[in-house]
Amino acid sequence: MALRDEYAHWNRAIIQWATLGVPYNTPVYLSVDQKVLAGLGLGTVKDFCQAVRAQVADGNRLQLSALQNQGSSEPAGVAFLALMVLAANDMMRDDKLDANDFFTHFCQRLEIPGDTRPIGMKAGDEESLWQEWNRWLEEKGWIATAKPGEGSRRYLNYPISQALLRxxxxxxxxxxxxxxxxxxxxxxxxxxxxxxxxxxxxxxxxxxxxxxxxxxxxxxxxxxxxxxxxxxxxxxxxxFSRAYQPPTRLTAGLYRTEDRWGDPAYYLYPKLPRHWPVAEVTVENLGRLRLERVGWFYPVGKPLSAGDLAEGRAWPIRGHAHLRELQLPARDFWVLVPDPENPESGALASWGAPKLGSHFTVLFREALWPDLQRLREESLLQWSGERQPAFAETSDWWEIQECQVLAPVWDGLFLQHPELKEALQPRDRLHIALSGGLRVPQGRAWLKDHLPQVTVYGFQPTAAVTLTEVVTGNIYLQGDQRSTNQPWDLPADLPPGTYRIQVRSGTAHQERSLKILNWDDLSLACVVGE
Structure with a gap:
């Protein structure tokens, strides 16, 4: 049965909302609430619920077979899953969540009587829809976040894991x-x-x-x-009532370059707002912004001064429907990390938190120097050489380069500037890095027979590695032990496809995707960015 038009429109709009402006190789959450649904422009929240009901309900019986993906390039069950997340957001109690509480709200949204699983929706029937959504995200280059729970919360945890702020x-x-x-x-x-x-x-x-x-x-x-x-x-x-209002400002990070003598310069690096389409943007004194990659415009303007960094700046945006200014926030430090799409390029920018094993640069004001020295004395952080002045003119801004996190446990550490600890403390105890090989444009895939090496960075000596082809489910490595912090080769005969690399060491676990293309696929990849 073909998807009904109303449901199909909601399904497509929610997929676009969830992924729009989200950089590749970063997490995607289906964190749908009433504010999001009302802002999609397709109708009210009640209209959405009725469209889902019309698609899956026969009277008070659910038929999830109606959500089978029949040749569509996008998963057909995302709008139904969004309704499950909406029900999770409806749960207002602060005590322990339970299945009955969830299904009370779920049934209310579908206008089905009861407070348990509806007729026709057996335990686990929805899991294949979550798995299909996860596979689609991985194939596109994002990190899937919908996870099962333990025991009786196995299936309930999928929508709960997506509900960030209820x-x-x-x-x-x-x-x-x-x-x-x-x-x-x-x-x-x-x-x-x-x-x-x-x-x-x-x-x-x-x-x-x-x-x-x-x-x-x-x-x-x-x-x-x-x-x-x-x-x-x-x-x-x-x-205070949150309305789904478009953003009024763009924020900028920093992009670092060096001249021929090795002196650094820092440029505005405008960031796209997540979930909002932004095409043409013209900034006063900076000109038209051009999209560089998903989530970011190209760096713009002249090199920033020490005063710009210390005090922050704002530039008016002209002629846009809702954006009013581009803002560089005032900060006392910046963490500049390697390009996540091409770490070998040497580029550094504020792309996110530093990963285990990566070498990054910290740009900071003099007041933070005692905290950084303490991190080195506690063997939590190391860097190469001495600190260097960040600007040719006299200022209190400095750089330390080739920084690397050395230990996972920072809980007993108290700094004068706790924001520095939050920014540098590792968020993961494992990190999977891919290096070498022959990348296709945008760095999200490799060519067959020219595969990258894998390095699992961690604090334990070994990690168990599983390698699975996402679409077929074929397993090429099953819990194989690999030494951490040392590169190793993938199986040489891997066919083209999208693979999930999963690693586990003690209680820590991590995963990332790897796409392999044929040479014949290269021209298409260049055109569509796959």
């Missing part, structure tokens, strides 16, 4: 912003640090903050709530 969490955050008088702009890192020190968080928020692997995405979500609360005039919590 309505209850947003209300709690705004109450804290108001009571703590956090009435000035804060960075993502500062918000995470400030919230981590609070003792009266609800269970879900506390669990999110404890999971460092989610911090990058979670920090962006919390920052968005804080900025919306500031823009609304810092109202009392009961008077």
């Amino acid at each position: 309505e209850a969490d947003t209300q709690k955050l705004c109450r804290m912003f108001y009571e703590k008088k956090w009435t000035t702009a804060r960075s993502e890192t500062q918000l995470l640090v400030d919230l981590a020190s609070e003792k009266n968080l609800n269970q879900h928020l506390a669990e999110l903050l404890d999971d460092r692997q989610r911090h990058e995405v979670l920090g962006a979500e919390i920052l968005a709530v804080h900025q919306e609360w500031l823009d609304a005039g810092r109202p009392e919590p009961q008077r």
Whole structure:
């Protein structure tokens, strides 16, 4: 049975929303709530629920076979999964989540009586839809995040894992912003640090903050709530209601280059807002921004000064429907990491948190030097050579280069600038790096017979490696032991396809995708960016 038009439109729109502006090889969450659905422009939340019901329900019986993917290039069950996440967001209680509570909201959204699994939806029937969504993300080059739970929460954990900030969490955050008088702009890192020190968080928020692997995405979500609360005039919590408003500003990171004498220069590196389409943007005194890669524009403007970094700057955006300015936030330090799409290029920018095994640069003000020295004395961080002045003119900005994290346990460490600890402390205890071989454009695939070497960075001497072809399920390595922090070769006869590399060492685990193309696929890959 073909997808009904209404459902198909919602399905496509939700897929585009979830992935738009998300850089490759980073996590994608199907964190759908009422605000998101209302902002897609296809109708109300009730319209969405009715479209899903019309697709899967026959009376009060569900028929998930209607969501089978019949030749479409996109998974057909994403809108149904989004409704499951919506039900997870509906759960307002702060105590332990349970299956009955979830299915009460799930059935209400579908207008089906009951508080348990609906007729026709046996335990685990939805798991294949989650797996199909995960496979599609991996094939496209993103990191899938929907995971099963343990025991009785195996299937419930899939939608719960996608619900980042529920309505209850947003209300709690705004109450804290108001009571703590956090009435000035804060960075993502500062918000995470400030919230981590609070003792009266609800269970879900506390669990999110404890999971460092989610911090990058979670920090962006919390920052968005804080900025919306500031823009609304810092109202009392009961008077604040989040609407799906387009962003009014672009933020910029830093892109680092060197001249022929090795002196550094730093440029504005504008970042695309996640989930929002942005095509033409013209910035006063900087000109038209051009898209470099998913999530980022090309660096623009003249080299920044020490004053620009210390005080921050804003440039007006002209002639755009909702964007008003490009903002460089004032910060006391920046962490500049290798290009995630081509780490051998030598480029450094604020692409994200440093990965285990990578060498990165820290740009910092003089006041942070004692904290950095302490990290080195505690054997948590090392770098090459002495600190170097970041600008030719006299300033209090410095650089340390070829930095590397040495140990995973930073919990007992207290710094004068806790934001520095949040930025540098490893978020993962394992990291899978791919190097060498022959990459296709955009660095997200390799050519057959010219495969990369794999290095698993970790703090234990060995890790168990499993290599699986995503589409066929064929297993080429099954728990093979490999030494950590040393490169090793993939099986030489791997056919073209998309592979999942999974590693486990003790309680730590990590995975990433690897795409292999034929030479005949190269021209197509160059055109469509696959």
